[in-house]
Amino acid sequence: MDAFDLDVRRHVYFSVVANGRPPSTTETSEDFGLPEPEIADAYRRLHDAHALVLFPDTTDVWMANPFCFGPAPHRVMARGREWTGTCAWDALGIPAAFHGDGRIESECACCGDPVALEVSDGELVRGAALLVHILLPARRWWEDIGFT
Amino acid sequence: MVYLRSEEHLERWLDDNDWEPGATLSASKMNELSREWWGTRLDSDWRPRPPDESQAILERIGLTGEFWQLV
Numbered sequence: 001m002d003a004f005d006l007d008v009r010r011h012v013y014f015s016v017v018a019n020g021r022p023p024s025t026t027e028t029s030e031d032f033g034l035p036e037p038e039i040a041d042a043y044r045r046l047h048d049a050h051a052l053v054l055f056p057d058t059t060d061v062w063m064a065n066p067f068c069f070g071p072a073p074h075r076v077m078a079r080g081r082e083w084t085g086t087c088a089w090d091a092l093g094i095p096a097a098f099h100g101d102g103r104i105e106s107e108c109a110c111c112g113d114p115v116a117l118e119v120s121d122g123e124l125v126r127g128a129a130l131l132v133h134i135l136l137p138a139r140r141w142w143e144d145i146g147f148t
Numbered sequence: 149m150v151y152l153r154s155e156e157h158l159e160r161w162l163d164d165n166d167w168e169p170g171a172t173l174s175a176s177k178m179n180e181l182s183r184e185w186w187g188t189r190l191d192s193d194w195r196p197r198p199p200d201e202s203q204a205i206l207e208r209i210g211l212t213g214e215f216w217q218l219v
Contacts (some may be wrong), residue, residue, distance in 0.1 A: 001196055013190060051196060066186050087149035092179050093186035109150035110157035110164070117151075117175060122183055130175040131152045135167060137215045138206070 001049055008032075008042040009051050013064055020081050022061035022069060050142060066093030078102035088132045095119040109133070151175070171215050181209045 001009075011031060015023040025043055029036040040059045046052040053063035055070070062070050068084040074091035076083040079098050085091030088106070095102030096119075104117040104127070117127030136143070152158045162169055173181070184205045188194060199219050206216045 006195070010192060010194070013194075017190065049196060066182075066189065088151045088175075089149045089178055089182060089185075092175075092182040093189070096179075096182040096186040097189045099187065106151050108153040108157055110152055110161035113153065115151050115153060117179075119179060122179075124176045124179040127151075128174065128176045131154070131158055132149055132173045132175055132178040133152055133158055133161075133170060134149050134173070135170040137170070138218045 001045075001051065005042050005045050005049075005051075008039065009046050012043075012046075012052060012061060016064050016067050017079075020083070022064055022067075025059045063090075066090035066097055074104060074106045076102055076104050089134075092117070092119065092124075096122075171211075173211075177209065181205070181211070184209065 008028065011028055012022050015021075015027075023031070025036050025040045029039040032039065043052065043054060043059045043061070047054045052061055053065070054060060055062045062068070063086055066085055066089075068074075068086040068090060070084075070086075072084050072086050074085035074088065076085050076091050076094040078095045079100055083094050085094055085104070091104045091106060099122075101121070102119045104119075106115050106117070107113065108115055115127060115130055117130065118125050150161075152161060158169075158172060161167075185202075188197075203216075203218050206212070206218070
């Protein structure tokens with residue numbers, strides 16, 4: 001991953017933290033003062049490198065893991081904002097990425113009943129008895145990162 | 149990767165969907181993994197983590213064996 005792509009990736013993540021959403025390629029091209037196709041190519045390279053995840057056949061950011069920008073049942077309150085985690089792991093990853101506290105509201109995959117977790121000072125102080133299940137072995141996670 | 153309320157709910161969920169079981173962690177263990185895995189994600193000098201470093205994180209948490217092999 002070259003320095004330019006790292007810069008673009010950093011810009012996307014910092015924009016996510018600042019604005020709660022990822023920048024479009026148009027917004028990033030304006031911020032960098034570069035043609036939009038150059039930024040779109042960088043987004044695609046970052047997707048191919050698993051540094052971002054784009055919605056299929058677009059340059060719209062679906063995931064800047066652990067942050068998710070599509071529908072998912074894992075809502076995370078952290079750093080004064082509500083976020084979405086793609087999966088159970090990513091949801092816990094949001095307070096971890098912030099090195100801060102967080103509350104997660106989600107559901108039991110079996111019955112749909114609400115479940116709640118809370119991270120304080122890095123420790124899980126609520127929801128510790130819940131289970132997390134991973135269906136696919138690790139080397140298959142990137143076959144379909146939306147289904148693991 | 150999903151949350152489940154109990155072993156009973158896990159078994160029912162797998163049966164209902166006709167899925168083979170994968171791996172189950174406590175939410176506490178997943179939080180422990182998350183701290184290590186995601187803790188550098190917002191660093192300004194972030195670089196892609198080589199697979200062997202990611203594998204080492206899993207091993208430090210005690211996640212070893214074929215299921216947890218990244219490559």
